[in-house]
Amino acid sequence: MNMAATECLLQLYEERLQLEDYQSGVPRWCSGCGDNAILAAVQRLCRDEGLRPEQTVFVSGIGCSSRFPHYMKTYGFHGIHGRALPIAEGVKMARPDLTVFVNTGDGDCCSIGAAHWIHALRYNMNITLFLHDNQIYGLTKKQVSPTSPIGTRSNTTPRGAYLEALNPLTVTLGVQNVSFVAQAVDWIPELLYDIVKAAYHHKGLSFVRIVQRCPEWLPKLMDPWMHDPQKVQLVHHERALRISPAIAKVYKNHVEHDPLNMDRAREIASSTDVVPVGILYQNPCVPCYEDIRRSGGLRSADYVRRGLEGEFDKFTVWPEGAGEQQAA
Amino acid sequence: MDAMTPAAQPTSARPAESRADAALGGKAATTLKEHIVEIISDSGEGAQRCGQSLGSIAARMGNGIWTTEIIPAEIRPPARSVAGASGNRIRIGAGPVTNGGDETDLVIAFNEQVLLGRVRGNQLKPGCTILLESMWRSSPDAKVAASYIDTHDRLVKAGYRVYEVPLEAECRRHVSDPRQGKNMFALGMLCSIYSLDLQVAREQVALTFGKKDRGVIEQNVRLLEEGFKWAEAGLDFKYRIPALRNTQPQIVVNGNTALALGALASGMEVCAMYPITPATSASHYLSDVFEKVGGVVHQAEDEIAACAFAIGASYAGKCTVTITSGPGYSLKQEAIGLAVMGEIPLVVVNVQRGGPSTGQPTKVEQGDLLTTLFGSHGDAPKVVMAPATIEDCFYSVITARKIAETFNMVVVILSDAGLATSQTPFPRPHFQESWLAPPIDQSEVPEGALPYAWNPSTGLARRFIPGQPGGMHTVTGLAHDSASHVAYDPEINEAGIRARSLKLAALQKTLRPPPLFGDAEGDLLIVGWGSTKGTIEEAVGALREEGHKVSSMHLQFLQPMPPGIKEAMQRFRKVMTVEGNWCDRPEDEIIDETNRRYSALAMLLRARYLIDVDCWSEVKGQPIKPSVVIRAIRARLQH
Ligand SMILES: Cc1ncc(C[n+]2csc(CCOP(=O)(O)OP(=O)(O)O)c2C)c(N)n1
Numbered sequence: 001m002n003m004a005a006t007e008c009l010l011q012l013y014e015e016r017l018q019l020e021d022y023q024s025g026v027p028r029w030c031s032g033c034g035d036n037a038i039l040a041a042v043q044r045l046c047r048d049e050g051l052r053p054e055q056t057v058f059v060s061g062i063g064c065s066s067r068f069p070h071y072m073k074t075y076g077f078h079g080i081h082g083r084a085l086p087i088a089e090g091v092k093m094a095r096p097d098l099t100v101f102v103n104t105g106d107g108d109c110c111s112i113g114a115a116h117w118i119h120a121l122r123y124n125m126n127i128t129l130f131l132h133d134n135q136i137y138g139l140t141k142k143q144v145s146p147t148s149p150i151g152t153r154s155n156t157t158p159r160g161a162y163l164e165a166l167n168p169l170t171v172t173l174g175v176q177n178v179s180f181v182a183q184a185v186d187w188i189p190e191l192l193y194d195i196v197k198a199a200y201h202h203k204g205l206s207f208v209r210i211v212q213r214c215p216e217w218l219p220k221l222m223d224p225w226m227h228d229p230q231k232v233q234l235v236h237h238e239r240a241l242r243i244s245p246a247i248a249k250v251y252k253n254h255v256e257h258d259p260l261n262m263d264r265a266r267e268i269a270s271s272t273d274v275v276p277v278g279i280l281y282q283n284p285c286v287p288c289y290e291d292i293r294r295s296g297g298l299r300s301a302d303y304v305r306r307g308l309e310g311e312f313d314k315f316t317v318w319p320e321g322a323g324e325q326q327a328a
Numbered sequence: 329m330d331a332m333t334p335a336a337q338p339t340s341a342r343p344a345e346s347r348a349d350a351a352l353g354g355k356a357a358t359t360l361k362e363h364i365v366e367i368i369s370d371s372g373e374g375a376q377r378c379g380q381s382l383g384s385i386a387a388r389m390g391n392g393i394w395t396t397e398i399i400p401a402e403i404r405p406p407a408r409s410v411a412g413a414s415g416n417r418i419r420i421g422a423g424p425v426t427n428g429g430d431e432t433d434l435v436i437a438f439n440e441q442v443l444l445g446r447v448r449g450n451q452l453k454p455g456c457t458i459l460l461e462s463m464w465r466s467s468p469d470a471k472v473a474a475s476y477i478d479t480h481d482r483l484v485k486a487g488y489r490v491y492e493v494p495l496e497a498e499c500r501r502h503v504s505d506p507r508q509g510k511n512m513f514a515l516g517m518l519c520s521i522y523s524l525d526l527q528v529a530r531e532q533v534a535l536t537f538g539k540k541d542r543g544v545i546e547q548n549v550r551l552l553e554e555g556f557k558w559a560e561a562g563l564d565f566k567y568r569i570p571a572l573r574n575t576q577p578q579i580v581v582n583g584n585t586a587l588a589l590g591a592l593a594s595g596m597e598v599c600a601m602y603p604i605t606p607a608t609s610a611s612h613y614l615s616d617v618f619e620k621v622g623g624v625v626h627q628a629e630d631e632i633a634a635c636a637f638a639i640g641a642s643y644a645g646k647c648t649v650t651i652t653s654g655p656g657y658s659l660k661q662e663a664i665g666l667a668v669m670g671e672i673p674l675v676v677v678n679v680q681r682g683g684p685s686t687g688q689p690t691k692v693e694q695g696d697l698l699t700t701l702f703g704s705h706g707d708a709p710k711v712v713m714a715p716a717t718i719e720d721c722f723y724s725v726i727t728a729r730k731i732a733e734t735f736n737m738v739v740v741i742l743s744d745a746g747l748a749t750s751q752t753p754f755p756r757p758h759f760q761e762s763w764l765a766p767p768i769d770q771s772e773v774p775e776g777a778l779p780y781a782w783n784p785s786t787g788l789a790r791r792f793i794p795g796q797p798g799g800m801h802t803v804t805g806l807a808h809d810s811a812s813h814v815a816y817d818p819e820i821n822e823a824g825i826r827a828r829s830l831k832l833a834a835l836q837k838t839l840r841p842p843p844l845f846g847d848a849e850g851d852l853l854i855v856g857w858g859s860t861k862g863t864i865e866e867a868v869g870a871l872r873e874e875g876h877k878v879s880s881m882h883l884q885f886l887q888p889m890p891p892g893i894k895e896a897m898q899r900f901r902k903v904m905t906v907e908g909n910w911c912d913r914p915e916d917e918i919i920d921e922t923n924r925r926y927s928a929l930a931m932l933l934r935a936r937y938l939i940d941v942d943c944w945s946e947v948k949g950q951p952i953k954p955s956v957v958i959r960a961i962r963a964r965l966q967h
């Protein structure tokens with residue numbers, strides 16, 4: 001019933017876990033699907049951080065990307081379309097001792113689950129969120145998504161998408177209480193790993209938009225960015241993401257950015273010609289909802305009984321002469 | 329009461345010296361078995377508090393009481409408006425009182441307009457005594473004065489016993505802002521009228537204002553005393569309703585507070601909700617007190633999120649409750665299906681209101697039974713309980729939590745706006761440690777054990793909770809095998825559906841047949857569910873006294889239905905449900921056996937037991953009155 005006991009259990013393990021200890025089943029994603037790269041980076045993170053599989057929960061909605069938890073040998077919750085975040089919040093509220101991740105697609109997060117996305121940012125619970133943004137509905141076979149670029153031909157927009165795409169970064173940066181916003185691309189695994197890792201270490205809701213390729217439905221969508229390294233803008237800072245010399249050699253478009261600078265973060269996030277990769281915003285001082293709401297005290301039976309009897313007292317009509325003073 | 333006596337009206341201006349001897353009161357009190365009294369005002373004038381206090385005082389005296397809030401549909405209805413009546417209705421009885429009863433016998437109204445709504449709604453008994461604030465007669469606004477005089481005269485003509493009472497003028501002698509104190513003056517009057525102990529009343533006022541400073545309490549006690557004195561001297565009637573002194577401490581709360589107390593007592597730690605009438609007061613109260621026992625009320629961004637949040641918390645090992653009403657309940661359906669599919673324990677409270685759509689937010693209806701049984705797409709079996717009393721509201725949450733965790737099922741509690749806003753005392757519960765949720769299982773899962781190792785005869789499986797080493801698996805709303813792997817295999821799909829269905833049967837085996845009220849055989853068996861129990865039993869009791877062979881049965885479990893129902897029904901010539909949801913009226917021209925829509929429970933009983941169960945129902949948004957049920961039963965007995 002109390003946290004203390006489960007936290008103690010944590011300490012009993014010392015063994016070193018291998019990548020296989022986090023792998024479950026054979027992913028059924030198309031070959032070349034960006035979700036594979038995300039899975040690899042996350043499994044690596046789990047191993048490197050030595051996350052206890054039984055203390056780790058991956059929560060997802062519905063979509064190709066939401067199959068993610070099935071491929072992790074941890075606890076997982078493959079929920080319903082759009083609702084991964086509230087499920088994950090419930091897990092975290094009940095059990096702050098668990099490490100909670102969320103995998104969600106652009107339809108899942110930015111369309112059907114958009115309300116939960118906004119509010120999850122406000123709650124700022126200590127959860128790491130990966131937005132697998134392939135800019136299309138994958139699982140349901142190519143329908144336009146809120147993040148599809150205008151003009152995208154899909155089965156529901158055969159003559160091209162009518163609306164400007166929603167920018168998940170600027171939307172996220174516009175919400176009060178946001179504490180961590182980063183962007184990664186699936187085709188640079190090293191940076192993907194570094195960003196995923198930084199997100200995991202941030203306390204609060206870490207929002208990572210991952211530009212994820214869907215070779216099945218939009219095979220050429222990211223070509224201009226992939227073929228021209230100048231179009232990838234590395235966002236770095238000594239207190240945030242540092243770039244290795246090897247990466248710096250290939251991707252020469254760099255910008256130094258203090259992740260506490262919100263105005264600049266919004267500016268970078270708004271770029272359309274380049275795709276910024278790195279940590280756009282990080283504020284470690286935003287309180288987490290679970291910390292604000294939970295006393296953390298031991299909930300013994302006696303504790304509950306005393307609280308309950310106190311409430312009963314408020315509403316009790318005592319028989320004549322049976323301790324009127326108790327009814328205070 | 330002799331209702332037809334023409335009004336004996338005390339003059340509004342009373343000589344000052346008469347106040348001194350008022351408390352003595354030499355009037356003989358008429359003894360009554362019960363009375364129904366209302367206090368109504370514009371909202372914000374304190375009629376609610378006056379009524380609640382009267383109920384508590386009578387309860388302390390040992391009377392049976394049933395109080396019902398009178399709530400205007402709008403937050404700030406214009407002053408002196410017909411629709412703006414706010415207040416309380418108290419049925420005081422010599423013995424236990426199980427429902428709000430029939431029409432009102434006596435009403436105190438702070439203006440004539442709020443009274444009109446009650447008159448038009450047929451809430452007042454013919455000849456009902458009306459104590460009417462008289463200040464409006466001399467209002468500087470000629471329209472107001474004219475309206476008052478006109479209404480007053482019409483009420484008198486209609487046979488009501490109208491007393492004009494200078495409430496405000498009297499209060500003004502004692503306080504500067506009479507609007508703030510009228511309600512306590514009225515309370516004092518009522519204490520005099522019903523011969524209630526003034527000392528008990530003083531204590532109740534002190535309790536009511538307990539959080540305020542002494543000055544506030546003293547001022548209110550003074551107004552109480554002045555009201556008492558005034559009525560002793562100024563009214564020509566007085567009643568006494570004999571009471572049996574309580575020997576046990578009683579709790580006086582409404583159904584929503586009882587639900588919230590039940591959540592506390594069940595050991596649950598998290599309640600996720602989104603505000604919706606008439607469920608909000610449960611969350612308001614819980615928000616105030618839950619933290620004291622380490623609990624959290626999470627107001628989510630909508631009901632879908634609230635339900636998903638609750639499921640997440642339950643999944644992580646802390647069985648959670650989500651509280652809502654009709655529209656919110658509809659929104660939760662997809663998530664409820666997820667909990668059914670994933671076999672995650674969950675308690676859902678639906679405080680029913682009028683529907684469909686936004687319907688009647690503050691009104692009583694039992695319209696959600698079928699949507700609760702069959703809601704969420706596909707075959708989504710869940711447990712459905714309906715508290716029948718305020719006391720049940722408390723215990724049902726404890727039971728629901730236990731069932732949810734034992735069977736890994738969703739348990740829905742169907743309360744309604746009637747229970748939510750009514751109060752009647754029930755014995756103070758004795759805390760038991762077994763009410764509380766056990767500590768979360770964090771033991772290691774034996775190798776090879778599966779998360780959905782469905783027991784072939786009961787469908788039950790042991791659930792693995794995050795933190796348990798070796799139990800890692802992914803819960804999914806997709807069809808899955810016993811390892812929780814997504815599976816579209818036809819056999820596996822059936823195996824899962826079968827297991828989830830069997831759990832209801834397993835629970836049913838643990839239930840006792842519902843008790844009968846009255847003899848076990850006869851001409852007519854009335855079957856009901858939910859908040860109508862007190863009303864039905866009062867009606868059946870009255871008819872039995874007349875010699876009719878009628879009995880009743882009340883179902884607390886609607887799914888699964890307990891054993892013994894069919895056998896019980898077979899011992900009666902006829903069976904009829906009494907419900908607060910629609911059934912087509914056989915007398916309507918185009919309604920016949922082939923197209924009649926039955927009330928929810930009748931439909932279920934007919935389908936399950938192949939018995940020709942009839943139904944009678946009313947959906948007026950008000951609690952059903954015993955006299956109306958008596959009429960319906962009489963009619964059914966005759967043909
Ligand atoms: C309530 C509901 N509506 C619609 C669907 C159908 N549906 C499943 S996944 C999906 C969209 C998935 O797109 P996205 O979230 O971008 O994930 P992706 O497959 O691209 O990874 C839709 C519309 C559903 N499962 N549930």
Ligand code: SF4
Nearest residue numbers: 030033064138214216
């Ligand atoms: S359809 Fe697209 S998103 Fe889905 S698995 Fe295939 S490549 Fe990945």
Ligand SMILES: [Mg+2]
Nearest residue numbers: 105106136137
């Ligand atoms: Mg997508």
